[in-house]
Amino acid sequence: MKFIQSISAAVLLSTVSLASANPIKIGFMLPYSGTFGQNGQTVENGFMLYVKEQGGKLAGQELQFFKVDDESNPSKGPDNANRLIKRDQVDILIGTVHSGVAMALAKAANDTDTTLIIPTAGADALTGPLCSKNVFRTSFSNWQPGYAMGVVAAEEGYKNVVTITWNYAAGKESVNGFKESFEKAGGKIIKDLTLPFPTVEFQPLLTEIASIKPDAVYTFFAGGGAVKFTQDYAATGLKDSIPLLGAGFLTEGTLEAQGESAQGLLNTLHYADGLNTPRDNAFRASYKENFPDWSLDVYAVQGYDAAQMLDAGLKAVNGDVSKKDAMREAMRNAKIDSPRGEFTLSKAGNPVQDMYLRKVEGDENKVVKVAVEKLADPARGCKL
């Protein structure tokens, strides 16, 4: 009797391990509610679109998906990450939008040696001091759009520029990027204006700008703050006399609300409307067909590329996720055929990509030109 029991136990165990070895477990830790709720869902849409185009499998393997709503709440970050890593035992983590939550996620991934692809969060540190062989990013570092705009501002012949942003990490990183390239080209930042996050009472600082009269203003705001800032900037009449330059998130996904106030604004990002490449057109058509009710934006592209990157890694190991090192090696060396244009990864795992200069026309961020080709984040503090 005991013998039979142990046999059946052994059979049971082997079938269990066979079953669990079979599908690749992918964990989405994304915001599905709250301010970034829409962005989280769009990232997932993009990811699923690529999987669907590959016939529902990656590298011939079945996929199993797990989801956690991280609510963009950094204090719940470690718990939510462990839910996917420990409870669901996922092989691959995809997340997230909020930089603070992404930090917690990266830490949990490093502690357990889990492969993580970050499809949005822009904190420099993620591919800087916190970089790790298991962490990849398909979006950008905050430094990148800022740096690209600094180059553009110098080309436009601006000499004295005022910067304005919230006094928090993303804003400072973006402004630092701008400052680096702009000052290298001989420009001068005559004043760094900041206000506490997430204050939207801009009037005093706009008055300050009017009294300084710089050649141009560089800014980083996003979401509701970006809408109010562009509206106030236009309403105080500054838009007509002092050009406003921004990191692309100033006008990303907010144009309907900004209306007239955003028309003509120059901004920099790694994706744009009107690229009109066969790759981008195909992606847009496919996305529109599969997700007709969802906006097509940079978040969808970043999710789509996360799936492409994972696919490249899995193909190199024939879908065997236990060969972590070989898979990661392949991901790091992959050329991603992104709708934004082809990109590679830096040693630290951040995209080396073209940064586009865009101009707002109607409800589109129309591409003007490539501001900086193949821009790589300096990955300061990364020891890889």
Place this chain on the structure above:
Amino acid sequence: MDPAIFLIQCLNAVQYGLLLFLVASGLTLIFGIMGIINLAHGAFYMVGAYMAFALQPLVAQYLGGGFVVTVLVCVLLATLLGYFLEWAFYSYLYHREHLQQVLMTYGLILVFEELRSIIVGNDVHGVPVPGWLASSIKLGDVMTYPVYRLFISAMCIVVGLLMFWVLTRTRLGMMIRAGASNREMINSLGIDINRLFRIVFAIGVALAALAGAIAAPVSSVYPGMGNAVIIICFVVVVIGGIGSIKGAFLAAMLVGFVDTFGQVFFPAAAGVMVYLLMAAILLFKPEGLFKH
């Protein structure tokens, strides 16, 4: 700082202070007179702003009205909402501890945020400035001042004066003040205190929604917009003295000036200036500027 810029900054401060006053006045009424810590006040501000956004097309279609009619509809609906909420929830809170009040009103914030998400979604939306107020006045050589901002200030002053008149010069105001000082006594005099409080609460909600609705064209509407407002409003109420309209006005002006000039002169400490002001005032006047 040259005098023209200084004057514009003063105008900014006054304008910000007046808007704060409009939101905070409803809060101080409910807090001071009914003794309820209403964390959901910011949610009512948000409800007002979102109604101004969502109802505008409906009002234009069915009532043929513009911005003013929309705001009136918002205020009317908010009053009804306040009336209902007092009946359904708040009336059970008068004799409860502050902790329970905080828990329930915090819960309401979550409920309203979720409802907002379900009904309107999570996008940021702009609300157009009404055409007849869309112009600007030239100030200095590069700057203009939007007329709509002056309109907001004028509205705040009118509402403030109206409220002051109701509270000090009318029978309703007398009953409200009496009810605040002694609930049992006014009840025994044959005045229905429950009905009275229901009215006060509805007025408080209406004031918050009005502030949200008229601020919407300059602030745009976005998720979580109420939470940004509620903290600074509590600061105003506490500085001014709980329940005092006069105090709320003075405190809102103080906060407006400190915040504006703090941002200009001490940008690194701009986030804490207002709280330093509060701490300093409470040190010398623990019950705020005007004791109720």
